[in-house]
Amino acid sequence: MIGARLLRLSRRIYPRRLRDALHDDMVEVFVRERRRLRERRGWWAAVLFSARTTLSVLVDAARARLTGVSSSKPGRPPGGLGHDLGHAWTGLRSGPGYVATVVITLALGIGVAAAMFSVVDHVLLEPLPHPAPERIVRVWRTLPQFDWMRSPVSAPNLEDWREQASSFELLAGYSGARRGTYLGDEFPTRIAAGHVAGPLWSILGARTLVGRLPDVGEVDAAAPLAVVAERFWRERLGGDTGVLGSLLEVEGVRPRIVGVLPDEVGMLPRGVDYWMPAAATPSSEERGANFLQAVARLRPGVEAAAAQAEMEGIVGSLAERYPDTSAGSGVWIEPHRDFLVRDIRTLLTMFGGCAALTLIVVCASLTGLTLTRVYSRGRELAVRAALGATTGRIARQLLIESALLGLAGGALGAGIAHGLLRAFLAYGPEGLPRRAEIAVDPGILLYTAVAAIVAGLLIGLMPARRAAHVARRGGLSGGQTGAIEGIAPRGYRALRTLAAGQVALSTVLLVGAALLGNSFLRLAAVDPGFDARGRLTAHVALPESRYGDPESAGIFFEELLERTAALPGVIATGATWALPFRPTYGSGVYEVDGQPVPEGTELLIGLVPVRGDYFRAMGIPILEGRAFGAADGAGSAPVAIVNQTMASRHWPEGGAVGSGFRRGEQEVRIVGVVPDVKRESLAADSLAEAYLPHVQAGWASELYVVIHAEGEPGRLVTPLREALRGMDPELPATSIAPMEELVGRTLTEPRFRMVLVGGFALFAALLSLLGVYGVIRLVVASRTPEIGLRMALGADRAGTAARVVVSGLRLGLLGVGIGVPVAWAVAGTADSLVFEISPTDPATFVAVAIALVAVVGLASWLPALRASRIDPVIALRG
Amino acid sequence: MQTLTYRVLAILGAGDADGTELLQRLRELDADAEPSLPTLYRTLRDGIDRGWVEIAEVEDPAGRGRPPRRYRLTAEGVAAVRAEAERLRELAELAPGDDLPAHAGGGG
Numbered sequence: 010m011i012g013a014r015l016l017r018l019s020r021r022i023y024p025r026r027l028r029d030a031l032h033d034d035m036v037e038v039f040v041r042e043r044r045r046l047r048e049r050r051g052w053w054a055a056v057l058f059s060a061r062t063t064l065s066v067l068v069d070a071a072r073a074r075l076t077g078v079s080s081s082k083p084g085r086p087p088g089g090l091g092h093d094l095g096h097a098w099t100g101l102r103s104g105p106g107y108v109a110t111v112v113i114t115l116a117l118g119i120g121v122a123a124a125m126f127s128v129v130d131h132v133l134l135e136p137l138p139h140p141a142p143e144r145i146v147r148v149w150r151t152l153p154q155f156d157w158m159r160s161p162v163s164a165p166n167l168e169d170w171r172e173q174a175s176s177f178e179l180l181a182g183y184s185g186a187r188r189g190t191y192l193g194d195e196f197p198t199r200i201a202a203g204h205v206a207g208p209l210w211s212i213l214g215a216r217t218l219v220g221r222l223p224d225v226g227e228v229d230a231a232a233p234l235a236v237v238a239e240r241f242w243r244e245r246l247g248g249d250t251g252v253l254g255s256l257l258e259v260e261g262v263r264p265r266i267v268g269v270l271p272d273e274v275g276m277l278p279r280g281v282d283y284w285m286p287a288a289a290t291p292s293s294e295e296r297g298a299n300f301l302q303a304v305a306r307l308r309p310g311v312e313a314a315a316a317q318a319e320m321e322g323i324v325g326s327l328a329e330r331y332p333d334t335s336a337g338s339g340v341w342i343e344p345h346r347d348f349l350v351r352d353i354r355t356l357l358t359m360f361g362g363c364a365a366l367t368l369i370v371v372c373a374s375l376t377g378l379t380l381t382r383v384y385s386r387g388r389e390l391a392v393r394a395a396l397g398a399t400t401g402r403i404a405r406q407l408l409i410e411s412a413l414l415g416l417a418g419g420a421l422g423a424g425i426a427h428g429l430l431r432a433f434l435a436y437g438p439e440g441l442p443r444r445a446e447i448a449v450d451p452g453i454l455l456y457t458a459v460a461a462i463v464a465g466l467l468i469g470l471m472p473a474r475r476a477a478h479v480a481r482r483g484g485l486s487g488g489q490t491g492a493i494e495g496i497a498p499r500g501y502r503a504l505r506t507l508a509a510g511q512v513a514l515s516t517v518l519l520v521g522a523a524l525l526g527n528s529f530l531r532l533a534a535v536d537p538g539f540d541a542r543g544r545l546t547a548h549v550a551l552p553e554s555r556y557g558d559p560e561s562a563g564i565f566f567e568e569l570l571e572r573t574a575a576l577p578g579v580i581a582t583g584a585t586w587a588l589p590f591r592p593t594y595g596s597g598v599y600e601v602d603g604q605p606v607p608e609g610t611e612l613l614i615g616l617v618p619v620r621g622d623y624f625r626a627m628g629i630p631i632l633e634g635r636a637f638g639a640a641d642g643a644g645s646a647p648v649a650i651v652n653q654t655m656a657s658r659h660w661p662e663g664g665a666v667g668s669g670f671r672r673g674e675q676e677v678r679i680v681g682v683v684p685d686v687k688r689e690s691l692a693a694d695s696l697a698e699a700y701l702p703h704v705q706a707g708w709a710s711e712l713y714v715v716i717h718a719e720g721e722p723g724r725l726v727t728p729l730r731e732a733l734r735g736m737d738p739e740l741p742a743t744s745i746a747p748m749e750e751l752v753g754r755t756l757t758e759p760r761f762r763m764v765l766v767g768g769f770a771l772f773a774a775l776l777s778l779l780g781v782y783g784v785i786r787l788v789v790a791s792r793t794p795e796i797g798l799r800m801a802l803g804a805d806r807a808g809t810a811a812r813v814v815v816s817g818l819r820l821g822l823l824g825v826g827i828g829v830p831v832a833w834a835v836a837g838t839a840d841s842l843v844f845e846i847s848p849t850d851p852a853t854f855v856a857v858a859i860a861l862v863a864v865v866g867l868a869s870w871l872p873a874l875r876a877s878r879i880d881p882v883i884a885l886r887g
Numbered sequence: 888m889q890t891l892t893y894r895v896l897a898i899l900g901a902g903d904a905d906g907t908e909l910l911q912r913l914r915e916l917d918a919d920a921e922p923s924l925p926t927l928y929r930t931l932r933d934g935i936d937r938g939w940v941e942i943a944e945v946e947d948p949a950g951r952g953r954p955p956r957r958y959r960l961t962a963e964g965v966a967a968v969r970a971e972a973e974r975l976r977e978l979a980e981l982a983p984g985d986d987l988p989a990h991a992g993g994g995g
Contacts, residue, residue: 027932030942034956035928038906041955042924062924069925 016063022070056451060458067466068412097409100386107382108414111375115418115464117772118371120425123449123457125364127430128437129357131447133350138275138446140214141306146313147348148180148303148320151339154611158341159348161302164206164293166327166335170303171207173323176316178308181207182301184287185278190552190739193245193258199550199743200241200259203281204290204301212306213274218242220253220268223286232256233289235264239272241282260552260739262289273445276304276345297334304345317342349442355841356438356762362835363518363769368460370514372467374776377507379411379472381783384791387479400477407473408466415465416458423449423457436761471503504784505820511777512824512865513831518770519857520832521839525763527853528844532759537589537752538686538695540628543580544748545722546588547729549740550711562710563643563703565736569714570621572732578719583623584703587615588713589688590751591744596696599670601659614655614670615688615698618706624650624683626715627748634666634681641680643704650681655697670699677701690755692844715748722747762842774861777824778868785817785872793879801881810870810877817869821862829858888971891922891930896939896960896968903943905955906931931958939964 016036023032039062047055101108136142148170150160162170162182171180184204191200209215210222223234235257237246246252256263264285292298307316317340324340350357383390390403427449434444441447549569556562566584574582587594595616606612623629624636634650641648649670656665656679669678677699685695703712716725726745733742789796796809836848846853888896891913898904898912906927914921922930934940943957960968 030956031928031932031935034906035924037955038910039924041907042910065923065925069929 016066022067053451056455060455063459064462067462068408094409094413096406097413100406100410101413104382107378110378111414111468112417112421114371114375114776115415115461115468116421116425118368119419119422119457119460119464120429121769122364122368122460123422123426123453124429124433125360126456127426127449127453128433128441128447129361130453132357132441132443133354135443135446137346137349137443138214138273139212141309142346144178144307144309145212145345146305146307146316147343147345148305149341149343150299150303150324151341152337153339154337155613159343160338161299163296163299163334164287164301165296166299167206167301167303169327170320170323174316174319176307176311176319177305179208179212180303180305181205181209181212182287182303183209183277183284184300184302185281187290188550188743190260190550190741191245191258191282192260192739197739197741199548199741200245200282201280202259203278203284204287204293205284206287206293206301209304212304213276215270215274217268218271219250220266222268222270228286228288229265232263232265233285234267235283235285236268236270237266237283238270238281242269245282257283261554264289275443275446276349279444296331313342313344352440353438353442355839359521359839359842360765363521363766366514366518367769367773368464370511370518370773370776372464373507373511373514374780375464375468376471377504377511377780377783379407379468380475380504380507381787383407383472383476383479384787386476390476390479404473404477407476408469411469411472412462412465415461415463415468418464419457419461422461423454426453426457436757438758438761475503501788504787508777508780508784508820509824509827511773511780512821512861513828515770515774515777516825516828516857516861517832517835518766518773519861520829520836520854522763522767522770523853523857524836524839524843524846524848524850525759525766527846527850528842529756529759529763531845532691533756535687535691536684537691538629538684539589539748541748541752542628543717543719543722544627545716545718545725545729546744546746546748546751547714547726547742548591548711548744549584549714549733549742551740553710555737556710559704559707559710566620566703566712568736569732572736573714573716573725573729574621576716576718576725576728576732579725580717580719581622581625582714582716583619583621583626584712584714585617585619585623585627586703586706586712587617587688588715588751589686589748590690590755591713593711594688597672599672599699601668601670604659613696614672615696616706617698617700618703618712619700620703620712623700623715626717628717629683629686632682632684634679636681637700637702641702641705643707645705647675647677647701647705648680649677649699649701650683651679651700652683652685652695652698654685654695655699656682658697691752713744714742759844774864778864781817781820781865782868782871784820785813785869786875788816789813789872789876796876796879797881800879806877809879810873813873813876814866814869817873818862818866821865824865825858825861829854888967889930890920891926892934893968893971893975895927895930895934896964896971899940899958899960900965900968903957903959905957907955909958934964937963937967939967 016039043055043058046058137145139145147159148162149158150162150166151158152160161184164182167180167182171177174180183206187202187204188199189202191198208225211225215222217236218239220236222236227234237252237257242248242252252266253268254265256265264283266283270284287293287301290300292300305316307313320340320342324335324338328335328338393403394400430447430449434441434447549566551562551565556565570582570584573579596613597616598611599614600606600612619637622636624631631650632653633656637648637650651665659665659670660668665679665682667679669676671677683700686698687693687695714729716722716729718725729745730742733740800806800809833849833854839848842848894913894916895909898909898916904912906924909931910921910924910927913927931940935942939961941959941961943959
C-alpha cells in the first residue's frame with residue numbers, strides 16, 4: 010500500500026503541467042504490476058519493484074522540478090547516470106567530515122523514526138492477527154455502583170450469554186494465570202495455568218506448533234486436555250514432541266498434554282505456562298465465581314451497538330433470575346483493538362510524534378549544512394559551469410550526492426532501528442500489547458529505504474537549486490580571509506528559516522522532556538507509606554490438597570515466620586496476602602453505622618490480611634491505636650487497622666480508633682490507624698483499606714513473607730529457601746525480591762519515557778544549535794569585507810561581536826516564539842503522561858524558553874568572537 | 888528516434904495497448920532493457936506531445952469503474968515509425984558483409 014500511496018503523493022512533487030491523467034495511469038499500472046509480481050514471484054520481488062519504482066519516480070520528479078523537463082530525453086540510455094555518480098563520488102570524497110556528519114546524523118534520525126514507527130505500526134495500525142479482527146469485541150460485566158467497567162464473568166453466566174445472544178458468531182472466555190506447583194523439575198516451582206471456555210482458539214485463529222488444540226466441549230474422563238505454551242515447552246520440557254499424550258506434573262489435577270501453542274498467539278495474557286478447560290476448575294459451576302474474560306466475534310453486519318442492546322436485555326433478565334450473584338451487573342461491548350491500546354495509545358503517539366519531529370529537525374539541520382557547503386564550494390561549481398556543465402546537470406549531481414548520503418544514512422539507520430527496537434522491547438512500557446509481533450520486518454525496511462531516499466532528496470533539493478545560482482554567480486571563496494561571496498538574500502532567508510524552524514521544533518521536544526523529567530522527580534519523591542530499605546519479600550502458596558483448611562495453613566505460616574525471625578540479623582518478619590506492587594488484592598463492601606450512603610451506591614474497601622509483625626517488618630508506622638496482638642485470634646472479636654483515607658473519610662475529626670464498620674453481618678472494631686500505602690503504582694491514590702488479622706480473615710492460603718533484616722536483604726534468600734524446605738520439601742518460594750526492587754520497578758517506565766523523550770529533545774536541540782551556529786558563521790564569513798570596512802571606519806570589536814550575537818538571539822527568539830504555542834497546544838493532550846504537574850505548567854515553558862535562547866546566544870558567540878578578530882587590512886585586501 | 892520510443896511506437900503499430908500490456912511486450916522484446924515506469928510514461932508523454940500517440944476512448948458498458956487507459960498510434964505516428972524503420976534498414980544495409988577485414992570482426 011505504501012508504494013501506491015507514495016506514488017500518488019508524488020504527483021504533488023512534479024511540476025503542475027505534469028500532474029495529469031498519465032500520472033494516475035502510471036500509478037494504476039504500478040499497482041497491477043506489483044500484484045502480478047507478488048502472485049508470481051513472491052512478496053520480496055514486489056517489495057523490490059516498489060522500492061525501485063518509488064526511487065525512480067522521486068528522482069524523476071525532483072529532476073523535472075530542477076530542470077523544467079520531465080527528464081533527460083526519453084529512451085536515453087542510463088549512461089549519464091554513471092557519469093554523474095562518478096562526479097558525486099568525487100565531490101563527497103572532498104568533504105569526509107561533511108559526509109560523516111550527514112550519514113551519522115541521518116542514520117540516528119532515520120533509525121529512531123523507523124524504530125518508533127515500527128512500534129506504532131505494529132501496535133496501533135496493523136490489523137490484529139486474528140480472523141475478521143474488526144469484528145472481535147470484549148464483552149465485559151460492569152458494576153456501575155463501583156465504577157468498574159471491565160469485570161470478568163462466571164462460567165455459568167458466560168454459557169447463558171452464548172445460548173441467548175444472536176449477535177455473536179463465536180463467544181468464549183479465558184482466565185489469566187492461576188498458579189500451581191510444578192513437580193517436573195529438580196526442585197518444585199510455581200507455574201501458571203490459564204483456563205479456556207468455549208471456542209477461544211477459533212476466535213484467535215490459533216494453530217499449534219505440534220499436536221492439536223482440544224475441540225470445544227471435548228472431554229477426557231481421565232484427565233483434562235491441555236496445550237502448553239511454546240516457551241514452557243522449550244525451556245521446561247526440552248522441546249520434546251514425545252510429551253504429547255503425557256500428563257503434566259502439576260500438583261492436584263494433572264492435565265494431559267495434547268499440543269503446543271506458539272508464543273506469538275495474540276490477545277492471551279503473558280506468563281501462562283499451559284491452558285486447560287475452565288470446566289476443570291472447581292469454581293466453574295459457581296455463578297458467583299467471576300473469573301473469565303469474555304471475548305466474541307460479532308456476526309457479519311452486526312454492529313457493536315446492536316450487540317450491546319441485545320446483551321443489556323440478556324444481562325437484565327439474568328439479574329432478575331439470579332439476584333444473589335448478578336444483581337447490579339451491567340454489560341459493555343468494547344472493540345478488542347480499543348481495549349488493547351487503551352493505556353498505550355497516548356504514549357506511543359507521543360513517541361511517534363517525537364521521532365517524527367526529530368527526523369524533521371535532522372533534515373532541516375542537514376539541509377542547512379548542505380546549503381552552507383554549496384556556498385563554500387562556489388569556486389568548484391563556477392569552474393564546472395565555465396567548462397560547460399548546465400545548471401540542471403550541476404543540480405542533478407548535487408541531488409545524487411545527497412541521495413547517496415541518504416542511502417548510506419538509511420542503511421546505517423536500519424541497524425540503529427534494530428538496536429533501538431530491542432532496547433525498546435527490553436526497557437519500554439511493560440504493558441505493551443502485541444509485543445511478540447514487533448520486529449524490524451521487510452515492510453519497515455522498505456519504509457526505512459523510502460525515508461532515507463526522501464530525506465536524502467529533501468536535504469539536497471534546496472541546496473541543488475541554490476547551487477545553480479551559485480555556479481552562475483561564480484561565487485568564489487575569498488582567499489586568505491575565508492570570506493564567501495555569492496550568497497543572495499534568498500539564500501540567507503532559507504538558512505534563517507531552517508534554523509528558526511529547528512529551534513521551534515526543539516522547543517516542543519524540550520518542553521515535553523522537561524515536563525516528563527519534572528513528573529519523574531515528583532513520582533520518585535512520593536512516599537509509598539512504608540520503608541522499602543532492607544526488606545526481602547517472597548511468595549509462598551500452600552497447595553489446597555495438603556493445606557486445605559485455614560487452621561493448617563495458619564500453623565504453617567506461624568512456624569515459617571518463627572523460623573525466619575530466628576535467622577541472624579533479622580529485625581522483624583510478617584506476611585500479607587496483598588503486598589504493595591504485587592497483583593493480589595481483594596476488596597469488599599462495608600457500611601458505617603449512622604453514615605448512610607446514597608441509594609444505588611455502595612462503599613468499597615480494600616482488604617489486606619496480615620500476619621506476624623507485619624507493620625514493623627514493612628516499616629509502616631502505627632499512627633493511632635495499636636498493632637495486632639496475640640489477643641486478636643480466630644475466636645476473638647473481629648478487629649481491623651484502617652488507613653488514613655478510611656479514617657478521614659468517616660471520622661475526619663479523629664476518633665477512628667474504637668469506632669467500627671460492618672461487613673455483612675460482621676461488626677469490625679478499629680484498633681489502629683496507619684498511613685496510606687501505595688499499591689498499584691506510586692501515582693495512584695490509595696483506596697480506603699482495612700488490614701485484618703490473617704487468622705480472622707479465614708482465607709488466603711498464599712502469602713507474601715516480608716523479612717526486615719540488617720544489611721543487604723539478598724543474603725537472606727538462601728536461608729529463607731532452606732527454612733521452607735525444612736518445613737515442606739515440595740513447597741517453593743517464588744517471586745523473591747527486595748522491596749526496594751519492587752518500588753524501583755514502578756519507576757522503570759516513567760524513567761524510560763523521560764530518557765527517551767529527553768534523548769530526542771537533546772539530540773534535536775544540539776542539531777538546532779549547530780544549525781544556528783552554521784548560519785551565523787556563514788553570515789560572518791560572507792560579510793567579512795563589510796565587517797572589515799566597518800572596523801576600519803572605527804567600529805569597536807565588542808560592538809561587532811555583540812551585533813553578531815544579537816543576530817543569533819533573534820533567530821532563537823523567533824524559533825522559541827513559534828515553538829512555545831505549538832508545545833502548549835500539543836502538551837494539553839498529554840495530561841495522562843504527567844504526574845502532579847500541569848502539562849501546560851507556565852514555569853516549565855518559561856524555563857525552557859529562557860534556557861534555549863541563552864544557549865542559542867552562546868552558539869552565536871564563537872562566530873561573534875571570530876568577527877571581532879577580523880583584521881580590517883586583510884579583510885579589505887581579500 | 889530513441890530505441891525505447893521506436894519500440895513503443897512499433898508495439899502500438901500492432902494494436903492499441905494499455906500500460907501493463909506495453910510493459911509486458913517491452914519485457915518480451917528485451918528483458919534486460921525493461922524501462923522503469925516513469926521512463927515508459929515519459930516516452931508516452933513525449934509521443935503524445937509530438938502527435939504520434941493518442942489516448943484511445945474506451946467504452947465501459949459494464950459500469951465497473953474506469954478501465955485501464957489504452958494508447959493508440961496516430962497517422963503521424965505510423966509515418967514516424969515507418970520513416971525510422973526505413974532509416975534503420977538503410978543503416979543495416981551499410982553494415983559490412985563477409986568481406987569484412989579480419990581485424991574488424993570483433994573476434995567473431
